[in-house]
Amino acid sequence: MNVDTERIKSLIAKYNNQQHALISILQDIQAEYHYLPKEALEITSQTLNIPLIDIIGVATFYRSFSLKPKGKHQVVVCMGTACHVRGAPKILEEFERKLNIPCGDTTPDGEFSLESVACLGCCAIGPVVVVDGNYHAQTTIRKIDSILKKYKKKEKDNDGK
């Protein structure tokens, strides 16, 4: 991925090049690229005068950061105990089959990333699947096609505008 050096520098400058703003800067970079490209981390390292290894340490510590490219749509399947006993493993398997990728990966066209999570804190409505921050309650294998279609459709609608 090509990183716009000036853009990264201006994101950092928003925080007056302050080292203590590192997490906010990483959040802004991730919001822009959907992950943390290595080149962007190198620019951050030079600008803030923080060793690259320390920045990578922070980026790997927080689950919300990703060093791997993510898809346009993030599919998260809850695999916590309550969702697990209500069939989450079969739901995750079906997403893997439909998207043709293992959990933790991104489709080759860059459309979807698939992840699992321990518990989303809303066990009563499980099994829960979250796509781009939207919660899908009591998910069943039958609902998976319509969930995916909805996000594929959004794309088409936006293209048509």
Ligand code: FES
């Ligand atoms: S176990 Fe899935 S929301 Fe808690």
